[in-house]
Amino acid sequence: MTSTTMTMTSTADLTKLVRESLDDPLAEIAQRHVEPVVYASGSLSTAGLHRVRGTTTDGRPWSFFVKSIHSARHWPLPPAVPETQWEELVEGFPWRTDADVYLAPPPLPAGLRLPRLHRIDDLGDDRLVLWLEDVQTVSAGWDLDRYRRAARLLGALAAMRPVAATPDTPPDSGMRLYCAGAVQYFLSILRDSATWRHPLVAAYADDLLRADLLALADRIGPLLAAVERLPHALAHGDASPQNLLVPADGSAEFVAVDWSWGSPTAVGFDLGQLLVGLAHAGVTDPSELPEIHTAIESAYAAEVDADPETVSFGYAATLVLRSAWTALPIDHLDAEPTPELHEIFRKRAGLARFIVDIGRSLDV
Numbered sequence: 001m002t003s004t005t006m007t008m009t010s011t012a013d014l015t016k017l018v019r020e021s022l023d024d025p026l027a028e029i030a031q032r033h034v035e036p037v038v039y040a041s042g043s044l045s046t047a048g049l050h051r052v053r054g055t056t057t058d059g060r061p062w063s064f065f066v067k068s069i070h071s072a073r074h075w076p077l078p079p080a081v082p083e084t085q086w087e088e089l090v091e092g093f094p095w096r097t098d099a100d101v102y103l104a105p106p107p108l109p110a111g112l113r114l115p116r117l118h119r120i121d122d123l124g125d126d127r128l129v130l131w132l133e134d135v136q137t138v139s140a141g142w143d144l145d146r147y148r149r150a151a152r153l154l155g156a157l158a159a160m161r162p163v164a165a166t167p168d169t170p171p172d173s174g175m176r177l178y179c180a181g182a183v184q185y186f187l188s189i190l191r192d193s194a195t196w197r198h199p200l201v202a203a204y205a206d207d208l209l210r211a212d213l214l215a216l217a218d219r220i221g222p223l224l225a226a227v228e229r230l231p232h233a234l235a236h237g238d239a240s241p242q243n244l245l246v247p248a249d250g251s252a253e254f255v256a257v258d259w260s261w262g263s264p265t266a267v268g269f270d271l272g273q274l275l276v277g278l279a280h281a282g283v284t285d286p287s288e289l290p291e292i293h294t295a296i297e298s299a300y301a302a303e304v305d306a307d308p309e310t311v312s313f314g315y316a317a318t319l320v321l322r323s324a325w326t327a328l329p330i331d332h333l334d335a336e337p338t339p340e341l342h343e344i345f346r347k348r349a350g351l352a353r354f355i356v357d358i359g360r361s362l363d364v
Contacts (some may be wrong), residue, residue, distance in 0.1 A: 014052075017118050017131060018062045030057045037065075044072040045095035045260075047127065051134060063134035064118060071095050071126035089181045094174065094262025097237065099128050101259045106234065109156035111149075111253035115245075135255050136248045142241050142278065144295050149253055150244050151296035154270040155303030156234040162305075163264040175227065175261035175321055179220055186325045187217055198333050200341065204349035205328060212356045216324060221363040223317050230266040230314045231306050237261030239270040240277020267306050268315030271296050276323050279351045282343065286350025293354075313362070320359040327352035 011029065019027045020259050032054035039049050047070045052188035072093040102117045116133035123129065196202060196210050236243070237260035244254040274296055278284040284292070296360040329348050335341055 008306065010223045010268075016260065017064065018054075018056065018119060018335065021062055021064070021133075022056070022060060024056075024355050027060070027062075028057045029054055029062075030059075031055045044089075044093055045069045045098070046263055046282045047074065047346055053134070065132045065134040067130045069095055069098055069128050069130070072167060072258060074125075074127070078102070085181055085184075089177060092173070092177050094260065095126070095261040096128070098259050099130060100262075102130075106157075108256075108273055109153050109160065112153045112157065113252040113255055115255050115257055132257075135245045138246045138248050141248075141283075143257075144291065146246070147241075147274065147292055148295050148299040150239070150241070151271060151299035152272060152303055154236065154239055154274065155300035158235055158267060158270065158300075159304045161234040163232045163234055174261050174265070175318065176224060179224065179321060183321070183325050184221070186330065187214075189330050190214065190239065190325060192330075195330060200337055200345045201330070201349075203342065204346045205352065209349065209353055209356065213223070213325060213352065216320065216356060219359070219364060220321065223321055223359075223362065226364045227266045227314065227317045227321070230310060232264040232266055233267045235261065235270045237265070237270075238273050240273045240280075242277050242281070244274075247356075266314040266318055267304055268297075268300065268311045268313070269318045271315040272319035275319065276327070276351060276355075279347065281325075282340075282347050284347070286347060286354060289351065289354045295316075316358050317364075318364055320355060320362070324352065324355045324359055 001101035012031065015027070015029055018029055019025050032052065035051045035053070037049035037051055039046065048066075050064055050066045050070070051063060053061065055061050057358070072090045072095055072232055099120055101114065102120070105114070108114070115135050118131040121129040121131070190210070190213055196205065196207075236256055238258050239256070243258040244256055246253070247255050275289065275293055279286070279289065297312060297315055298308075300315070301308045304311060306314075329344055332341060332344070
């Protein structure tokens with residue numbers, strides 16, 4: 001590992017962690033390996049992911065998941081928004097959320113837990129390294145029952161963490177920042193006619209989708225205003241199936257990782273990422289989205305202190321604001337147009353169509 005992702009290089013430090021994780025004060029390290037974990041590079045706060053693993057002298061395996069996070073000002077790529085907006089984004093981006101959830105642990109409903117935290121290293125200059133439990137997961141995929149159980153727990157989580165808006169915690173400050181930054185960047189690409197002539201886009205996204213996406217952008221302001229009037233809570237922030245691990249040891253229904261966002265969100269917010277997470281990864285086919293959508297909405301609504309219509313609107317409006325204009329994988333336009341990438345564009349175009357139709361149905 002580089003110095004920004006690995007600070008404990010001494011055998012003594014690592015031995016201490018191994019002994020703690022195995023609950024054995026006499027354990028000694030026989031072998032150790034450091035393996036990079038491949039991840040999507042779009043996160044402004046993630047500096048690196050690694051797995052540090054090995055065996056003890058008596059043959060027992062041990063493993064840690066090591067996550068390095070940093071301020072958005074360390075983001076290695078040029079900002080995709082104007083400099084003034086970039087400065088505002090860096091100032092307001094909640095890069096510490098994944099660590100703060102341990103420093104001030106939230107109440108969690110039965111069935112949901114955090115991975116065990118072994119240590120946080122503060123490297124200074126707004127850089128942290130989290131040494132976490134390496135959760136062993138089941139291999140089975142997500143069916144409707146699993147989606148319902150996840151939505152139920154996310155609803156229970158929101159019900160346990162209501163937040164009243166104050167001058168210090170304005171409603172949806174994170175969403176306004178996101179819409180002013182990332183959304184405007186993606187819209188600038190979607191407004192370019194060359195984007196729609198690209199073979200990967202033209203093959204799966206028609207003129208009607210283009211018109212609907214751009215027309216929906218005119219409703220960002222009213223949607224934000226309507227969302228701010230809804231009940232709010234502190235949510236997970238990025239509750240995609242990829243971040244709700246199903247532990248093989250049965251210690252919980254889900255282990256929630258990669259907490260984000262930080263600011264209060266409207267009721268229903270977490271359902272958006274639950275719906276689109278595997279669709280973004282090209283796993284979920286567009287034909288499956290309506291059934292998942294219905295299942296998670298009803299399961300979540302049963303757990304929160306809000307009427308179903310309020311939950312439905314909060315879910316739909318925040319889904320549109322966060323995911324409508326990022327649904328098409330336009331960040332891959334320069335990639336080799338492999339059959340696999342064609343399939344991603346097909347599925348993501350279907351996702352965009354599904355979200356746009358939800359947005360068009362909203363009354364604001």
